[in-house]
Amino acid sequence: MKHVPVLLSETIDSLQLKPGMNIVDCTLGDAGHSEAILEKISPDGKLLGIDLDPEAVLRAKQFLYNFGDRAILVRSNFANLQEIIAKNNFNPVHAIVMDLGWSTPQFEERGRGFSFLTDEPLDMRYGVGEMLKVQGEESTTAADIVNNYPEEELSKIFKQLGEENLSKEIAEAIVDYRKRRVSKDATRHDSAESSKKIETTGELVEIILETYRQKLKSDKEVPWVGGLHPATKVFQALRIETNHELENLKKVLPQAVDALAAGGRLAVITFHSLEDRIVKQYFQSIANKKIRLVNKKPIISTDAELKENARARSAKLRVVEKL
Template identity: 55%
Template sequence: MRHTPVLLNEVIENLNLKKGAKVIDCTLGDGGHSEAILEHIGLRGKLLGLDADPESILRAKRFLYRFEDQIVFARENFSNLENIAKENDFVSVDAILFDLGWSSPQFAERSRGFSFDKDEPLNMRYDNRCQVFGSENCVDASLIINEYSLEDLIWIFKNYGEEELSREIAEEILSERKIKRIATSRELTEVILKVYRKKLRTDKEIPWIGGIHPATKVFQALRIAVNNELEILKNTLPLAFELLNKGGRLAVISFHSLEDRIVKQFFQSLPYAKSKIITKKPISASEEEIKINPRARSAKLRVIEKI
């Protein structure tokens, strides 16, 4: 299954792409956005595609093979954007895209514990750092859940997940892990469900809250903490803006309010004389797109131009 790119037409329209443009896709994934970008920039156009996940790079190479002479693939975290752009002569570009988060195949097929529906080891890293460096040098979701202090767990669930039962869930994790390590996504989900069942005084197997699974926020918080997502985004957006030519555009698709807030605040922090916000309000997916691709429901696209 190939990942379905969200807000594809909206991204293409708002990037204002010209033939021969130079573009950076910071989150290549399965290359859906890159493919459409390459179609728009023609044979003289060039694209630098980054992804921290080695499997995403391999997949994108297959999906984009017909453009291979125009693409530079980089298996890199976008926190290294400045260096990668310099090394590959992408220091003045016409468009940059961030489509944040994970791709559907990463979620469904890679056994990294991203999903509370599955019984997989608690990893949640986008890259394969743990395989490469060994587990002592690697922060993964299992290390956070099994080793971090009560206060640190509460902080992560509250700040990265906006989870209302942060303290109760953290306390339950500490009491479970005295008995045995919480090793899989299913075991962690069970701990969270136990807390929610107690709080809501129900014996329902899954006490859904307004259509949302009770484990959603803790899983989001862990993924953000493991990959240091918010800090990296905050630090990389200014570097990306610097790389744009005058008239160049930066587009960011985010999937939750914490990311969107960072993008919005960064755009607003830029001086009027240097930038023009193209999306006064973030662009959301149409009902038709959401019907075909439910993941698009929470997507928000913001675009800014360097002037």
């Protein structure tokens, strides 16, 4: 299923696009924002589109085929923004857009362990593509994290990156699971044993569900918590940790501001409070020195968009203008 771009018209309007401009989309995804940008900067404006996921870049190539060499697409981490702009001689930069997080096909179709609703290998790296067998910058998978991090570290990640209430209990249950021994060879009775590994999303989900069942004294297969599947927050935390999402965001923001031409605009769409706090605090720290805040409060989705797209619920758009 194609990704439905969030806050599309609000983002496009905020960038003040004109024909002939050079625009960078740091999070190409299914090219929803890129396509609308390319239309606005027609007939000769150019777009530099970046995505860490090789499959996203391949898909975007198809979606943007009609724009020919006005769309330059690069598989890379946006944390390398300055280098990517320099390598592609993409100057001056008139506007930059970032629409953070994951896209619908990554979540629903690729079998890469982002979803807790299907049983898949527990991977969660954006930068690794099955089709291209590209080894991404992130070599640690979510499975490596749950199988190797100490209990206190897991608990901290679930609390800080997922705001998970049962962070301690789930971390403890994971470590208990790891302590179980499995025989490597069922025909031998000696020490050919190893610790049990959590290799799939299904195994992790079951550990989380069992922790919730015990805590809530529930015998329901899925004891939903406040409208959320109990695995939602732990999965968010693991995705952020696996992909160093907050670190990448901290790295890209100053590079984006530096790369912009005077009067150029930067629009950032975030999906949870940790991301939004980083963006808000960074913009505040350079307000009236390097940039002007275009909107003091973040722009959120209209009721009409919320009805159509559940992902828009938590979206916040912040826009600044380079001085």
